[in-house]
Amino acid sequence: MSPSQQSHSNVTSSIIAVIAASCGWILREKYEQQKRSRNSKYEIPNDLQSGDHIEEMKLAVKLAIQAGGNMIEYLEQKGTDAENGESTLGISSKSNDADFCTAIDIQNEDLVTKALSSTFPTHQIIGEESTGTDKPAPLTNEPTWIIDPIDGTTNFAAGCPLTCVSIGYCIKGEPVMGVVFSPKTEELYLAMNGKGAYRNGERISVNSCQSKTLSNSVVCFEFGSSRAKEGVDKMMGAAKRLLMHGCRSTRSYGSGVLDLCYVASTRLDVVYTGMYEEGWKPWDYCAGMVIAEEAGCIIRSLKGDGKVKEFDDERKVILDSKFDIYSDSMICGVNTTVVEQCRNVVLGIHHNQA
Numbered sequence: 056m057s058p059s060q061q062s063h064s065n066v067t068s069s070i071i072a073v074i075a076a077s078c079g080w081i082l083r084e085k086y087e088q089q090k091r092s093r094n095s096k097y098e099i100p101n102d103l104q105s106g107d108h109i110e111e112m113k114l115a116v117k118l119a120i121q122a123g124g125n126m127i128e129y130l131e132q133k134g135t136d137a138e139n140g141e142s143t144l145g146i147s148s149k150s151n152d153a154d155f156c157t158a159i160d161i162q163n164e165d166l167v168t169k170a171l172s173s174t175f176p177t178h179q180i181i182g183e184e185s186t187g188t189d190k191p192a193p194l195t196n197e198p199t200w201i202i203d204p205i206d207g208t209t210n211f212a213a214g215c216p217l218t219c220v221s222i223g224y225c226i227k228g229e230p231v232m233g234v235v236f237s238p239k240t241e242e243l244y245l246a247m248n249g250k251g252a253y254r255n256g257e258r259i260s261v262n263s264c265q266s267k268t269l270s271n272s273v274v275c276f277e278f279g280s281s282r283a284k285e286g287v288d289k290m291m292g293a294a295k296r297l298l299m300h301g302c303r304s305t306r307s308y309g310s311g312v313l314d315l316c317y318v319a320s321t322r323l324d325v326v327y328t329g330m331y332e333e334g335w336k337p338w339d340y341c342a343g344m345v346i347a348e349e350a351g352c353i354i355r356s357l358k359g360d361g362k363v364k365e366f367d368d369e370r371k372v373i374l375d376s377k378f379d380i381y382s383d384s385m386i387c388g389v390n391t392t393v394v395e396q397c398r399n400v401v402l403g404i405h406h407n408q409a
């Protein structure tokens with residue numbers, strides 16, 4: 056190689072080295088930026104910082120993000136060449152094959168309960184996986200945490216992003232704080248009594264949906280894990296009445312907790328549960344209920360749990376049927392009209408006027 060060719064080649068190599076270094080820097084910078092914006096969207100907004108339960112919320116947020124982190128690798132690998140299959144999940148069935156938990160549900164519940172009880176040793180904790188198929192422990196007046204370590208476990212096992220960690224907190228028997236983290240969609244929902252509801256630091260509310268009616272609503276319900284004919288008939292009957300009455304569409308997203316967060320953020324207009332045995336448990340409601348109510352949603356018992364006073368003489372639903380998180384029937388919507396119309400139609404009451 057001549058000296059001039061040599062010097063030309065040196066210049067070319069230097070240029071390539073500079074370009075490669077710049078690309079590396081740009082990629083690193085982009086990654087750091089993404090990390091910074093991810094961390095900042097998970098910061099607790101100022102309005103909540105002044106709330107009564109801020110220390111509890113700080114810990115719950117940290118734990119929800121950690122537990123969500125345990126779910127990410129599987130969610131990202133599912134369906135790719137890197138996947139090892141569901142067998143790596145350590146699935147164990149509960150009441151039937153459609154009702155199951157994975158080793159990560161148990162790992163998450165363990166992580167959350169250990170950290171909560173070490174920081175707040177006098178607080179009570181009710182967790183889905185520690186409860187198993189037993190009846191959930193009753194709520195007392197003591198400060199109580201209610202945890203779903205993975206809500207939407209079927210979605211999780213299928214690698215579907217609609218799955219989350221839910222941590223709710225009750226005082227004197229009432230839910231007062233909710234933290235829900237959906238790791239794959241990177242959404243952190245937060246709410247505290249009287250302080251509003253937030254998604255990734257932005258206030259959420261249903262104010263824009265006050266004139267909605269059932270006809271232009273997206274209605275959500277879940278099938279749960281019961282496969283009994285009577286139950287399936289009842290759920291299908293309700294869905295059929297809804298479709299025949301007319302609604303914009305129906306959805307079953309597979310995570311009761313996210314359904315509530317999605318009504319709170321107007322992605323859905325109404326969600327109901329409890330037509331038969333698909334009714335939810337306290338950990339499906341607790342955190343999501345605070346988020347929904349703080350966003351301005353209306354939450355009621357769907358069926359009134361057999362309390363006749365829920366209906367007037369004409370079987371018309373009375374509005375103030377209070378919902379409690381141990382009830383297995385619930386309806387939550389963006390306004391009272393949608394809730395009442397939807398309830399009447401799914402229960403088959405005053406079908407024609409609804």
Ligand code: IPD
Nearest residue numbers: 205206207208277279309310311
């Ligand atoms: C379930 C989901 C599902 C609902 C079930 C819940 P899990 O929770 O929220 O949408 O229909 O009733 O049990 O088992 O995924 O935590």
Ligand code: CA
Nearest residue numbers: 183203205206
């Ligand atoms: Ca669960």
